[in-house]
Every structure is written in C-alpha cells, then in structure tokens.
Amino acid sequence: MRIVWLLLIFGVLSGGLCTPAQAVEITIACGSSGQELGLCKEGAESWAHQTGNTVSFLTTPNNSSEKLALYQQFLATQDSSIDVFQIDVTWPGILYHHFLDLLPYVPESILHEHFPAIIANNTVDGHLIAMPWFTDAGVFYYRRDLLEKYHRTVPLTWEELAETARIIQEGERRDGNSKFWGFVWQGRAYEGLTCNALEWIESFGGGSIVEKDGTISINNPEAVKALQTAASWINTISPKGVLNYSEEEARGVFQSGNAAFMRNWPYAWNLLQSADSPVKGRVGVAMLPAGGGGKHVATLGGWQLAVSQYSRHPREAVDLVLYLTSAKEQKRRAIARALSPTIMALYQDPQILQAVPFFGSLYDVFVNAVARPSNITGKKYNQVSSGFWNAVHETLSGSQNAASSLESLDRRLERISRNQEWGHSHAE
Numbered sequence: 001m002r003i004v005w006l007l008l009i010f011g012v013l014s015g016g017l018c019t020p021a022q023a024v025e026i027t028i029a030c031g032s033s034g035q036e037l038g039l040c041k042e043g044a045e046s047w048a049h050q051t052g053n054t055v056s057f058l059t060t061p062n063n064s065s066e067k068l069a070l071y072q073q074f075l076a077t078q079d080s081s082i083d084v085f086q087i088d089v090t091w092p093g094i095l096y097h098h099f100l101d102l103l104p105y106v107p108e109s110i111l112h113e114h115f116p117a118i119i120a121n122n123t124v125d126g127h128l129i130a131m132p133w134f135t136d137a138g139v140f141y142y143r144r145d146l147l148e149k150y151h152r153t154v155p156l157t158w159e160e161l162a163e164t165a166r167i168i169q170e171g172e173r174r175d176g177n178s179k180f181w182g183f184v185w186q187g188r189a190y191e192g193l194t195c196n197a198l199e200w201i202e203s204f205g206g207g208s209i210v211e212k213d214g215t216i217s218i219n220n221p222e223a224v225k226a227l228q229t230a231a232s233w234i235n236t237i238s239p240k241g242v243l244n245y246s247e248e249e250a251r252g253v254f255q256s257g258n259a260a261f262m263r264n265w266p267y268a269w270n271l272l273q274s275a276d277s278p279v280k281g282r283v284g285v286a287m288l289p290a291g292g293g294g295k296h297v298a299t300l301g302g303w304q305l306a307v308s309q310y311s312r313h314p315r316e317a318v319d320l321v322l323y324l325t326s327a328k329e330q331k332r333r334a335i336a337r338a339l340s341p342t343i344m345a346l347y348q349d350p351q352i353l354q355a356v357p358f359f360g361s362l363y364d365v366f367v368n369a370v371a372r373p374s375n376i377t378g379k380k381y382n383q384v385s386s387g388f389w390n391a392v393h394e395t396l397s398g399s400q401n402a403a404s405s406l407e408s409l410d411r412r413l414e415r416i417s418r419n420q421e422w423g424h425s426h427a428e
Helices: 003-010 034-051 064-076 091-097 116-121 144-149 156-172 191-203 223-229 241-242 246-256 268-272 313-326 327-337 344-350 350-355 359-360 363-369 374-397 402-417
Strands: 012-014 025-027 054-058 084-088 131-137 140-145 181-184 259-264 283-286 299-308
Touching: 003 181, 012 268, 025 034, 025 144, 025 313, 034 054, 034 313, 064 084, 064 091, 084 091, 091 299, 091 374, 116 131, 116 363, 131 363, 140 144, 144 156, 144 223, 144 344, 191 223, 191 374, 223 283, 223 327, 223 374, 223 402, 241 246, 246 259, 246 268, 268 283, 283 313, 283 359, 299 313, 299 374, 327 344, 327 350, 344 350, 344 359, 344 363, 350 359, 359 363
Parallel strands: 025 054, 025 084, 181 259
Antiparallel strands: 012 054, 084 299, 131 299, 140 259, 140 283
C-alpha cells in the first residue's frame, strides 16, 4: 500500500511499449521534472525499444534533501520496486550498502573514458556504487562586453576579481544602473554554500574540510584567509542579499544584466543564451579565480545512476545504466541541454563544441574538480556539510569572525566524527 501511495504522489509514468512475454519492466527514478526527466525518458525509452523491455519512471522531489529521504525510505525496507536510482555526487558514501557493485559489469576500458575524479568519488570500499550520468563543477561567468568597455581582462585571482568587479560596478552605477553589482554567487546557508566555500578554501591551500584519511583540516590560517576574503565582498562587490541566494537567484541578477561576474554551474549557459535573455551573446565562461597559491578550484557536482541491490532484474538494470551513461547518450544530452559529459573525449567533439562552445574550456575544470568529503564521512556527511555552511554563513554575515567560526566548527566536527573515526572504512 505504501508503494502505491508513493507512486501516485510522485507519478510513475509508463513507457507504453509493446514487449515480448520474456521481457522485464525496469523502473528508474531519474529526475523531478523538466529537462532532466525528459532527457532520461528519451534515453530510457530508446533502450527499451532496442531491448524489447519496458521502462517506468518515478518522478522525485525537486529538493535534494527530500529526494534523499524518499530514497532512504525505499531502500531501508529493501523495496524492489525501483531498479535504478539517480543519485547526487555526495550520496555514494551515504547509500553505498544499498547498491550493486558495478565493477564486475563495467569493462575497464569504459571506466577509463570518464574523468578519474568522478569514478573515484563513486567508489566506496573498492566498490563502484554508480556510473556517472552527467557532471557539474563550479564555473565563472563574465560579461565580455563589460570587460571590453572597461579595458579589463578576465580575472585570474580573487584579488583581481575584487578590483575588476569594483571598477565595473562603479562605472555602471555612474551610467545610471543603481542595481548593478560586481559579483553574485550562492551565499544561502545550504549545500550550495558548501560548494562555493570549498572552492575558496581549496584555492587558498586550506584543504578539503576533512581529508581522505579522515583528518579534520578546516581550522587553519589559509582557510581563515579565504573566508575573510569572501566576507570582504559583502556590501562592496556583492549585495548583502547574496546571503540568501541559491543558484537561481544569482542567475536572475546576472541574466537581467545587473552583475559583471557570477559563480554558477554549467546549466546556466543555455538559459543565459535564450532568445529573451538580456545578456545573450555577451557572456563568457572561465575557470574560477585562484587563491593565494595560484590554484584554480571547482567543486565537483553532478548526478550518477546506481542499481538497487534489491532489484529483481539486476542485469537489465545495469544494462540500462550503461546505455544511459554511454558516449552516445552523453553527447545527445550535451547538445540538447548543455549537460556536461563525464567522458573526457567528448570535450573535443566538434558537434558538441558547436552547440556549447565553452565546453572546450571545461576540460581542465573537471580534471581538477575537488570532491566534497562525502565518501570519507559517509552517513555523517550531511552533519559535516551543514556545520560547515553554517560556520561560513556566520562569517559572511558578520556575526562571528572567520577564526572563531572555524575553531567552533573544528570542535563540532571532532564530536561528530568521534575523534576522526568516521564509522566506515575509507573510500578507495
């Protein structure tokens, strides 16, 4: 009865294909609505047509926390009604014991096609928990026309960003746009702030919050310096309202023509280039600025496909996952919706580069992308991340200085980890 209720709430949509008697039906949870679900349906139904199987789709909540809670509800009871799960890049360490190890099914040659950092992120205790569906990493959007107007180049460091953003902001306000700001990003107290702040701290040489060996590293002078730098942007080159911005609020300001620079994910490109976009044709994309050590850092994002250990049809489910994560499917999604491939060679594909020119500059971004410490912290990652983003938010809002915030965070993480013992063996 519980499954029927959930399927009615979140809408299982039949693939509607005729199949022979020996065929099976695979149910996949792969998106809430919009382009992700549409692209998933197109690919899965193509697989069904070729194999003679049928496929159903479980639409899931938009909110990642709600989606994770729904998955945990299904998996805790070893429910077999969902065969394939779309999972966030931070979930392998949380859900790994519910999913098939895909290593026996995936040829090594295929694994080597993908960015190593993503495969490593999806590997827990030597088990390949999921295959990469599409990836993400933080990127730096800039107004090409405004850089030309003010005779500036794309900033390569955070220091250069602050200076260039100030010059453009002052100039645009003198020209009558009182709403104009230099730099917008994701400052709300949520997972997006973890992504932004990890980029700042890593770029200054301040570590990854928790290192791969389980050591808590966040309380250090470089991390303090990184947060002090970001806090200095508030009310100078970034509006105070940025402390409530997620991805879409930042995009809204930038796309309306009211910001010179923006940190966001690659998804924003297509929207910025839409027919009714005020900044269409005026935007460039680059790696995020470097910190004091000259290191450009982007936080790894994206979605993966995993096969439930409780599936009644594991071989067919794995076959669907391999189809949806293949080069052919990744190329189709890149051209149709600018979803970033996880297969390295596709960043040199002429058809993809014609559709999404800036993908040519993203290769180094994904090669050097930094994963959040979700594998090593496992089921405790949500506590780690929420503690981190709250400490960062306190610093940005001015309610506590950076050094005090990170000292308090260090003590909290020690308690969560039980003296840096995180509760399961390390990811491979």
